[in-house]
Amino acid sequence: MAIRDYNVESAQHSPNGFAAEKGALYHNEAAHETAERGHVATDKYGVSLVHFDPAAEARLRWKIDLYIVPTVALLYLFCFIDRANIGNAKLAGFEKDLGLKGYDYNKVLSVFYISYIIFEIPSNMACKWIGPGWFIPATSLGFGICSICTAFVHNIHAASGVRFLLGVFEAGMLPGIAYYLSRWYRRSELAFRLSLYIVMAPLAGAFGGLLASAILKIPHFGSLHTWRMIFAIEGIITCILSVIAFVTLTDRPATAKWLSQEEKDLAIARVKSERVAATEVLDKLDSPKILRGIFSPVTLATAFIFLLDNITVQGLAFFAPTIVKTIYPKATVISQQLHTVPPYVVGAFFTVLFPFLSWRFDRRNIFFIISAPLMMAGYIMFLASTNAQVRYGATFVIASGAFSFGALCNAQVAANVVSDTARSTAIGTNVMFGNIGGLISTWSFLPYDGPNYHIGNGLNLGTSTGILVLSILLLLWMAANNKQREKRDIDAELSGLSQKQIQDLDWRHPAFRWKP
Structure with a gap:
């Protein structure tokens, strides 16, 4: 049973x-x-x-894993490829063909993040309103078309315009999928499931490098040559996957044709069992809950940690090919592309490992504290040595610590609110802050700072140190505040409140406890 x-x-x-x-x-x-x-x-x-039968839960969880995770993982893989392939295109002549000089490349990167940041929270609210089963494939189709359009730009103005639209459509993907999975999984299970699609970010760096290398070996694609083929072919693949996703993505447990009625009831009941005073898993958009999600202390602190981490993650995505070129300046373009692959593979391993351990221990914050020193060590290696092997080794160490934050931070903010509405805005806020870090990253490795990039590497050492300090302080604050909550009189505080007023309390509910 x-x-x-x-x-x-x-x-x-x-x-x-x-x-x-x-x-x-x-x-x-x-x-x-x-x-x-x-x-x-x-x-x-x-x-x-x-109380739930663990065996029944395990069977249901495995079934959800098989039906839900592969589709969103593939979509996010090409979401990240369509964003970061500009780094591969740069090596293949993107700057030269468009006549970009000085900081023009950085400007093109920045335009993407302006729209990405602006549309983050609105996109996640639209995802809740429309339903993830329709919103996620639709927005994927949008950024696939934008990638194809990039193949036909001929100046910085056209490139900037397409990148702005790319940011509009991609804004809803990371938070939208995180919110979507929170409809299906318990708090402890969520981080690992998030990692199964967020791992596509480092894999996109690896696979994107391999795919770009393979595409560049093709003489032409229609009338397109060199870097233009990268955008066109990868965009077409994205569009095909998006159309398939319209059929395969199930909006929520209640509408899943591949679940029996008993399995649907179990899926809904087990998620609801962790939400204090909730009478429905999918509540209507409600202003008090929207604000609870955005202004939760844990949301804001975790979002700032994610901001600092994303300076490194997005910086690697955009500048890893450039960094590898400075390490191996005499290698061919294809060889330089291939050298970007191994660090991402190692990063992908840790992207899954830390969230898997998070699932088993039902803890997230401690893995922030474990990951930060790895990033610090990598940037110290960059700053302390000019040896090519040492610097290449540093990229492995940095990737090991940086990429798991996407899953861990989103799981952390999702675990520390109650309602579905608050969860959607908390995740949206977290990713919005993260993308501010992405915007900063576009200016972290500047042309005049090469080939050693002391400013860029020093900045990233500072941000990883900040992550360590903030993570420790957040863990201590949550423990102290939980002790204070133990002393509160729940009956007295809830006395005279209506059911709606109690639900609108969200994380302010006296029985709620922070989950580190």
């Missing part, structure tokens, strides 16, 4: 010592009742009213 038969005894205690109210005997029908609107899955102390 999906839900175990048991009594909620008065001996069961809430976090502040008050006894939970005695409940009824739960059987299989409890799954359906809990899944319905108007039914809560926790008592007023935040204690789950239902």
Whole structure:
């Protein structure tokens, strides 16, 4: 059975010592009742009213993994490729053909992030309103078309215009998929599932380099040559995957034709069982909850950590080919492209490893603290040595620490709000801050700073040090605030409040505890 038969005894205690109210005997029908609107899955102390059969959960989780994760992972792979392939195009003559000089390349990169940042939170709210099953394929089709259009630009103005539109369509992908997966998975499970698509970022660096190398060996693609073929072919692949996704992506558990009714009820009930006072998993857009998601202390602190991390992640995506060129200046263009691949493969391994451990321990913040010193060590190696092998080795160390933050930070903000609306805006805020870091990254490696890039490497050493300090402070604050919450009188604080007022409290609910 999906839900175990048991009594909620008065001996069961809430976090502040008050006894939970005695409940009824739960059987299989409890799954359906809990899944319905108007039914809560926790008592007023935040204690789950239902217990689930671990074997049934494991079977359901595996089924969701197989149906949901591969599609969003492939879409995100080409989302990142369509964004970062400009770095590969640069090596293949993009700057020369468009007549870019001085800081023009940095300007083209920056235009993308302006729209990317502006549309981040609105895109995630649109994703909730339209439904991820339609929104994610539609926005993927949009940025695939933009990639194709990039193949036909002939000056900085056209390139900037297309990159601006690319940012509009890509803005909803990272937070949209994170929000989408939060509809299906428990708090502890989410980080690892996020890693299974976010790992596509470092793999995009690896696969993108291999794909760009293969494309450049083709004499021509229609009337297109060299770097123009990269944008056109990769954009066409994105469009094909997007059209397929319109058919394969299921919007939410309740509409999943590949789940039985019992499995649908279990999928909804187990997510709801972690949300204090929630009567529905998918609530309507509501201003108080929107603001709770944006202005949660954990959201803001984690988002700033993600900002600092993204200076490194996006900097690697855009400038790894350039950095490799300074390390191996005499190598061919194709050889330089291929040298960007191995560090990304190592980064991909850690992108999955840390979130997997996060799932097993139901902890996220500690892995921020573990990852930051790896990034620090890599940039110290860059600054301390001009040896080609040492610097190339540094890219492996940096990638090992940097890429897991995408999954961990989004899982952290999702775990520390209650409602679906707050979750969508918390994730949107986190990714918006991260993309401000991406905008900064476009100016971190400047032409006059090459070939050693002391400013760029020094900046990234500073940001990784900041991540370490902020992560430790955030962990200590969450522990201290949870101790303060233990002393609050839940009955007194909730007395006289309506059900809506209680739900609008979100993380301010006295029974809520921060989950580090």
